[in-house]
Amino acid sequence: MAKIAASIRDVARDTGLSTATISRVVNGDTKVSEKTRQLVLDACSRLDYLPNPAARALSTRRSRVVAAIIPTIEHSVFAKFISAIERTLGLHGYSLVLAISNADEAEELAAARKLLGMGADAFILSGQTHSAALLEMLAKRQVPFVYTSVWDPDCEQPTVGYDNADLAGQALRHLYANGHRRVAVVHGPLAESDRTVARRDGARALRGLFDTLDFFETPLSVAGGKACVGHRLADGGGYSAYLCFSDVLALGAYFACADVGKQIPQDVSVMGFDNLDWAEAVLPPLTTIDLPASGMGEAVGTHIVECLETSAPMQSQHLTARIIERGSVALLT
Structure with a gap:
């Protein structure tokens, strides 16, 4: 017979703690003591308990899911970028959901609607040119978002990238x-x-x-x-x-x-x-x-987590790039 998945009540009985305390630990509440946190995490591991993301979203009003919409995954520069974002978000208990726009505003808007329907807490967008409908949709729902691969200190929205x-x-x-x-x-x-x-x-x-x-x-x-x-x-x-x-x-x-x-x-x-x-x-x-693809992914992930955890406005960041001189450019005399 299939094994019945452990519930939050099973963890509470195992630890002698309340379900409210278990919930605070699995949702990353920093006010819980380290001793209590470790007790709960050990019990979760032992019982193979996984939090129900839908239930967690209802109780915290946050899904801990961040959405990224990029034009393509055909080039490794995007793979490095996305890998760094996912790694950085994962360190803080967030998950990344990815969509491909094929550099088409209509596809990007449709993807954003689906991702909002999944409860995405924040959005990562490539470049700073997007449809008015998309920007209005995010603003109406007060969902924070950041433009990447660009640096524009005059932009109203945060930009993380290079000039x-x-x-x-x-x-x-x-x-x-x-x-x-x-x-x-x-x-x-x-x-x-x-x-x-x-x-x-x-x-x-x-x-x-x-x-x-x-x-x-x-x-x-x-x-x-x-x-x-x-x-x-x-x-x-x-x-x-x-x-x-x-x-x-x-x-x-x-x-x-x-x-x-x-x-x-x-x-x-x-x-x-x-x-x-x-x-x-x-x-x-x-x-x-x-181009600092991995560094940009780490920076974007860090800024999003800080915004979601503190409710402070997301910060912009200018990243530098450098010329790698190899053998394909001749010195003409």
Whole structure:
């Protein structure tokens, strides 16, 4: 016969404590003494007692569930980010529920409705451009939320991330310092990402430094990067370097160069953005911008927990990134 799951009353009988005390311990009440807390936790472990999340939500008016909506899980930068959030929330007794928007506002709104229906206590949103309906829905329910992968000190909502425009400028200055004056910038669809728009704008601000600085939009995929750079190589644009606003696009550039017998960096230089896991393993190793994906996840998780535990406004945080110099950018004399 199946074993009947232990109840909170079973734990109370085992410890000689009230069900109210057991409830306070499993819900993380810090006012309970360490001796009592350990007694309850030992009994829960011994009896294999798991709190009923629905009952806990009714009693505390909190689900201890945090929702994250991201555009995709196809790239490891998002995997690192989400893993760090989940690890940080778990240390404080919170769970993470994930939804994918495919960079579509309607899908994001539909996902948010479902997650609110599950009782999500807070939301993590990628970028700071979202539908008015979504923002109104969260505000009406007084659900805290944070924008990630962006840093905007003037934003009304908290932002945890980096300055995308500045990082694009840093990448171009790196190419300029290495003697490159004819540069092609390859980026994903502007309509799908305000982070890409910020990077484009940051790069545009440095146009005066270069003899040629051209921008090309392509699907955010290896195939997209390969097709875009392949066309540029075929039309004789004469670019000495390709700055790709994603390592995924940079990998496509590698394939495009290989197809026409161009060597990196002897014939053409390539620079990426993200520092994905494989960037160090390709030949030559990819020079790229190391985005703090794990650090951002830890910071976001910490700020959300502090907000939910203290009811204090969620804080913003500016994270720094750095250029990882490897072997894909030549020094031109």
